[in-house]
Amino acid sequence: MSTAALKQDINPGLQTSLMAFVTDEVTHAVLTRTALERAWANAEILAGGVEEAMGTLTGIETPQLLLVDLSGTGDMVGAVERLAAVCDAGTRFIALGDHNDINLYRRLLDLGVQEYLVKPVSPETLRAAVEKPIEQPEDKTPVPSGLGQIITVIGTCGGAGASSVAVNTAWILAREKDKRIALVDLDLYFGTAALFLDLESGRGFREALENPERIDALFIERAMVRESENLYVLSGEEALENAFSFDPQALDRLFDYLRRDFDMVVVDLPRFAARSQIASFHEPFTAFLVSPPTLSGMRDSMRLSELIRAQAPHADMKMLLNKAGERKTGELSKADFERNSELSIDRVLPFDLKTVTKSNANGTAWAEAEKKGKAVVPLRGLIDGLCRDEDEAAPPSIWQRVLKKRA
Ligand SMILES: Nc1ncnc2c1ncn2[C@@H]1O[C@H](COP(=O)(O)OP(=O)(O)O)[C@@H](O)[C@H]1O
Ligand SMILES: [Mg+2]
Structure with a gap:
């Protein structure tokens, strides 16, 4: 035509x-x-x-x-x-x-x-x-610049330390950087985010994911558990015999609400959910991939990073090697991991038994148990970088500048 x-x-x-x-x-x-x-x-x-x-x-x-x-x-x-x-x-x-x-x-x-x-x-x-x-x-x-930033944390294998990284990222952001944080655990059966902070999961998360129309500000307030002034946790502990399926629109709606109310939303995203959910993060977000320095961890880091690149090309990916030094043999060095996977590693978190033991014993986050712990310092460094990026005001876009002139 x-x-x-x-x-x-x-x-x-x-x-x-x-x-x-x-x-x-x-x-x-x-x-x-x-x-x-x-x-x-x-x-x-x-x-x-x-x-x-x-x-x-x-x-x-x-x-x-x-x-x-x-x-x-x-x-x-x-x-x-x-x-x-x-x-x-x-x-x-x-x-x-x-x-x-x-x-x-x-x-x-x-x-x-x-x-x-x-x-x-x-x-x-x-x-x-x-x-x-x-x-x-x-x-x-709300104007996009006023919306909270999303950080998803995905582990490349069970025990990689994804939940630990998610919880401790949320805690450092809330307690040390003074950001208002929502920590969301999308593993409704086996999630450990609340457990790591010595909290009990709230009620209603599953029902809301099944019935997205129930998601509103009041629901969110009720279903979240408050860890401290700035840190709120949304998680579940579903009975294993209960099957449920969530409406794909529910997560969209949930994150829309959370991003209006919080400076940042940290999501503990299980690998099985990453496959189907990663594409539902439409706007730019940060994706942490957490892997042990092992061959299988490297293989699955490559597969997961390919998935993220294909389905969420707007994600800013950060690769973390966790538990470095745990094993006497069979570990890949940072250089070998990078060379063979062609992925660049943003931070290496050492195996840090001292901090983790103390944190488990007290039911507190790593940084509270051991402010300068071996695993805490590099994680804090990564988070410092994110906050710097966030605080730098973005210049108005050309599209907005052109539109403004014409308004
Ligand atoms: N850097 C580390 N040093 C020592 N132990 C760690 C470290 N990171 C995680 N852990 C421990 O490893 C176990 C698995 O961690 P978790 O965060 O639950 O992994 P995932 O969520 O990837 O399955 C937990 O007991 C946790 O305390
Ligand atoms: Mg976990």
Whole structure:
């Protein structure tokens, strides 16, 4: 369809809630179905890419949500800048594209693009991305810069120390860095986050994951257990005979609420859940991978980092080797681990029996038991880096600057 024909189809006085320019039939069909099912009155799903979008958007009131397929565009960054120049203030922009490139992803987000999805995009991912902004209109959604940052912690094998790292990261952030922290343990059967802090799990987490409509500020307040002024824990201890399945939208909703209320959300994410859940973290987050310095740990670090890169390319991955020096033989050195896996290790945490024994005996976090413990110091160093990144104010994006000028 030509740009002129497209323009005639659109009522210039009516603000469209969604306008999409897509180049393939599958994406077109998924968006059309979503718009029909959700009964969005003002959805325009059009054939085309950047040029069609430029032609159509010039001179009409831009939609609240704009989706453009940038596949085949040589200069995607330039294309987004041009699009920003013809959009109204407040337009949210989702880009589709054919380049799976973390640097490109970051540059697009820096420009203010809400989401960059690499094709082929699954219908679920596309729908989740599109539905999010429409169902949470501007006035209810906090500005992204005000939302809490997510840190997920994944172990490469049982006993790697993932829960220890999650708990102690949360504790250091809350008690030493004065951040308001939610610690979420997604292993509802065997989770140990609460246990490590000598707390009993609260009630209601499973029910909420099964019925996402129950998740609201009041629920969260009730289900969380307070460790101290700044640290709250959300966990469960489900009976092993109870099977349950959680609604995929529940986690989205849960993290939306938590990020409004907390500076940071630390998630103890079991490996089995990482497989299916990692893609549900749509926005940039930090992913800690915790591995022992062993051959099997290295193999699974490689597999998990590949999974994260593929499913959550916007994750900032930090690789931690834990329990270094525990075994007399059979351990890989940091250099061997890095050379063979082609992963770079951000921190090595030594095996630290003294700190862990004291922390277990007192039911306290590592850093409380042994402020300068061998494993505590490098973990604190990693966290210092994260807080520095967080505190550096991000400059306004070009997209926002262009929009501001036009507002
Ligand atoms: N650096 C360390 N030094 C000594 N013991 C550790 C260290 N890290 C973890 N541990 C201990 O190893 C065990 C397994 O740790 P945990 O955090 O539960 O691992 P995961 O959650 O990966 O299964 C726990 O008893 C914990 O106290
Ligand atoms: Mg664990």
